[in-house]
Amino acid sequence: MTTTLTAAQAVPVPHPPHRIPLIGDVIGMSLSTPVQSVMRQAADLGPIFTRRVMKVRITVVSGADLIADLVDETRFAKHLPPAVAQLRSIAGDGLFTAFNDEPNWRLAHDLLRPAFTQQAMRGYHRIMLDVADQLTDRWDSGEAFDVAADMTKVTLETIGRTGFSYSFGSFGSGTQHPFVDAMVQALRHSLRTVFRPPVIGDLLLRRADQRQAVNVRTVFELVEDVIATRMASGGQGPDDLLGLMLRGSDQAAALDPVNVRNQIVTFLVAGHETTSGALSFALYYLSRHPDVLARAQAEVDSVWGPDGEPPFEQVAKLRYLRRVLDESLRLWPTVPAFAREAREDTLIGGRYPMREGDWALVLIPGLHRDPAWGADRDRFDPDRFEPERVKARPGHIYKPFGTGERACIGRQFAIHEAVLVLGTLLRRYDLVGDPRYDLQVSERLTLMPAGFMLTPRRRTQPRTATASPN
Numbered sequence: 001m002t003t004t005l006t007a008a009q010a011v012p013v014p015h016p017p018h019r020i021p022l023i024g025d026v027i028g029m030s031l032s033t034p035v036q037s038v039m040r041q042a043a044d045l046g047p048i049f050t051r052r053v054m055k056v057r058i059t060v061v062s063g064a065d066l067i068a069d070l071v072d073e074t075r076f077a078k079h080l081p082p083a084v085a086q087l088r089s090i091a092g093d094g095l096f097t098a099f100n101d102e103p104n105w106r107l108a109h110d111l112l113r114p115a116f117t118q119q120a121m122r123g124y125h126r127i128m129l130d131v132a133d134q135l136t137d138r139w140d141s142g143e144a145f146d147v148a149a150d151m152t153k154v155t156l157e158t159i160g161r162t163g164f165s166y167s168f169g170s171f172g173s174g175t176q177h178p179f180v181d182a183m184v185q186a187l188r189h190s191l192r193t194v195f196r197p198p199v200i201g202d203l204l205l206r207r208a209d210q211r212q213a214v215n216v217r218t219v220f221e222l223v224e225d226v227i228a229t230r231m232a233s234g235g236q237g238p239d240d241l242l243g244l245m246l247r248g249s250d251q252a253a254a255l256d257p258v259n260v261r262n263q264i265v266t267f268l269v270a271g272h273e274t275t276s277g278a279l280s281f282a283l284y285y286l287s288r289h290p291d292v293l294a295r296a297q298a299e300v301d302s303v304w305g306p307d308g309e310p311p312f313e314q315v316a317k318l319r320y321l322r323r324v325l326d327e328s329l330r331l332w333p334t335v336p337a338f339a340r341e342a343r344e345d346t347l348i349g350g351r352y353p354m355r356e357g358d359w360a361l362v363l364i365p366g367l368h369r370d371p372a373w374g375a376d377r378d379r380f381d382p383d384r385f386e387p388e389r390v391k392a393r394p395g396h397i398y399k400p401f402g403t404g405e406r407a408c409i410g411r412q413f414a415i416h417e418a419v420l421v422l423g424t425l426l427r428r429y430d431l432v433g434d435p436r437y438d439l440q441v442s443e444r445l446t447l448m449p450a451g452f453m454l455t456p457r458r459r460t461q462p463r464t465a466t467a468s469p470n
């Protein structure tokens with residue numbers, strides 16, 4: 001393909017109008033909600049723009065036709081943008097933060113991939129049911145609950161127990177496990193240092209850097225302790241992800257202990273806030289759309305029946321509920337961006353040149369609101385995910401789990417867990433949200449509805465289908 005343009009053909013990439021010398025494009029940028037400020041800028045500046053803050057220059061792309069090029073694996077690969085590269089101080093060469101050419105990425109990918117297939121979810125189903133039971137024990141009291149906090153308990157507990165047979169005791173005492181505080185603070189600090197000014201930053205952030213060292217040590221110590229205990233058991237121990245990583249499989253070699261630690265931290269980080277955000281947004285939309293809630297409840301009632309534990313196969317049969325999840329992830333993809341770097345000199349959209357090594361950020365909430373989704377693209381409508389409508393759309397306009405070889409390894413895990421938890425809650429409760437609540441989206445590493453409370457009310461009547469669930 002043509003990779004050069006004449007001066008007349010070249011299209012300049014826009015940038016925000018008020019650029020401050022040295023500092024750059026900080027007007028309109030929010031430190032607490034950076035993704036939402038970039039979404040507003042994308043709405044003003046169009047499908048591609050650049051933003052420079054001090055020496056960091058970022059090209060943000062949200063237009064579907066341009067992203068069609070960026071997801072072409074022959075010309076582009078994953079890039080670690082500054083915010084993800086910072087996470088290497090705690091997740092090292094774990095799957096999410098590994099560079100494409102690091103040998104440990106291939107080793108871990110080949111070993112762990114079979115443990116994340118749809119069929120492999122059968123092995124985690126029991127634990128997911130148990131954790132969902134702990135949640136309903138709590139919700140049966142009928143109090144108002146902070147949804148994001150409770151969904152985070154569910155997902156952290158599930159990944160801890162399936163990953164390395166460790167319970168954080170999330171549903172026990174009122175206080176959070178110290179590991180969770182340390183991990184959240186360590187992540188927050190890493191992200192804050194993206195725009196750290198040189199020299200003066202070291203002076204200003206000395207105390208925060210010291211706290212960071214303590215937090216990272218707390219995270220490492222717990223994980224290393226779990227690994228050492230398992231190694232001391234001489235290969236005996238549960239058949240979980242940790243066991244697989246230490247033993248290897250017939251097809252792939254075992255991982256070294258430092259890499260195992262990095263993978264466990266990665267699963268904890270990548271595998272819990274992401275899914276808890278997705279669950280929380282889905283519950284928010286269900287509580288705001290009584291017609292959708294009634295239809296989803298009717299589906300659960302008819303597929304799962306009134307009581308008893310749903311067997312593994314019955315989870316994927318909640319097809320309408322799955323569409324509710326897909327549509328929630330369309331409007332609020334909880335991992336809001338991924339970055340792509342050019343493998344060679346090339347063009348995107350046939351008009352924007354990229355040199356080998358140049359990179360761009362795919363703004364997923366922007367892509368998911370591209371005009372290709374239709375005039376009602378801001379409306380919550382799970383029927384967009386009916387199979388015929390999905391088939392009629394180009395695949396690259398929906399990317400909540402990233403793309404290509406480095407796409408999310410935990411996708412099936414997240415979907416099975418989220419549908420199982422939503423089904424469990426809908427079969428048991430009506431969801432009463434506060435009608436005065438306006439959606440506030442908070443941003444850490446992921447997006448999450450903030451301050452959203454739900455009061456679960458035990459259901460007394462089964463729903464007869466108000467509309468066909470399929």
Ligand code: HEM
Pocket residue numbers: 078095096097109159266267270271272274275278333334335337338339399400401402403405406407408409410411413414
């Ligand atoms: C709704 C929930 C989830 C969402 C929206 C999500 C989203 C994503 C996205 C967008 C990426 C690609 C990032 C990039 O290209 O830089 C990714 C990668 C990854 N995710 Fe997820 N994720 C979710 C759940 C999970 C779970 C449950 C796990 C683990 C149990 C997990 C583990 C990972 C790992 C290890 C990678 C890196 C894969 C690699 O590069 O080889 N994720 N995820």
